[in-house]
Amino acid sequence: MPTDVQRQESWLSQPELEDVRGRVPMLYVVAVPVRVDGHGSIESVGLLLRASDTGSMERELVGGRVLYHERIRDALVRHLEKDLGSMALPAVPPSPQPFTVAEFFPTPGVTPFHDSRQHAVALAYVVPVTGDCGPQQDALDLAWLTPAEAADPQLQDDMSGGHGVLLRQALAHLGHAV
Template sequence: MPSVRTPDPNPGWLSEFALDEARSRVPILYVEAVPVRVDSLGRIEHVGLLLRGSASGELTRSLVSGRVFHGESIREALLRNLEKDLGPAAFPRLPVSTIPVAVAEYFPLPGVTPLHDPRQHAVALVYVVPVTGDCAPRQDALELTWLTPAEALAQEVIDDLEGGRGSLLRQALAHAGALEA
């Protein structure tokens, strides 16, 4: 006779211990999003960057980012993480294709690639996502700042992006044709 179990209320979640164990053994898949405001022709007018406190107590800029859970599609993960960081009224317009604008690889040891995450080896699929609603930072994000592409690409902003994400921002804006702005 099969056993009857209560369904897991959070399928795809790992305990902190299990996540630490997995991070020490295998790369973890993430999605990252560059939230943007676009004009009627689809040109990027503003880029949204999050302000977060780092583990070392510093304030740094970041992109929308989060893990892809077991059994979750890329679209579902992207939407969940956008809502988690920007709030339910952000109204993101997910890309038609799930082909990312960049694939980022983070290593726990600095210097292997420009991207660094001391916790783990991770691979992130990066997307540019227009948002049309009101964004209110949530979870561990303290603030969302909207910058023009030129302001976002200023060296002091690029340097302030955690883990080397400035290179991802450049790639994403180049892909979207927003480097001349």
């Protein structure tokens, strides 16, 4: 019995991606990068600043699609290094466990999570980073906020698509009052 599996490991073309997005839920990972002190306490939380599709500036979490035949851990590392730089040195455990699963719908109001392009399922993780970080590619800025600053309801409300909800859940998961 043959064990070879033929697969295409590259990104889908834009028309193929749009077709699949309209038919199948897409798998994503979302990471809340944190810096910890020597005792494991959270010192700061990293948020990206990007231009939205509408041209407004918004804070958001690190994240993106999981590729075909890609392990979740590898997708987390890839997106963290893409957004924070190759010297971010994310400390992703061998078998990462999400703090929550977020279901994004193209229809607003089904869940707190909205993505007009697609139905997507995102596994959300808190990931310590130990190296030098800086905004990469399409991020304009990377801000390291204290947990108290990250817990600001106004900041969370200004994050679109439900990223503020994920940030609030991550802080609660870490034991920070929100």
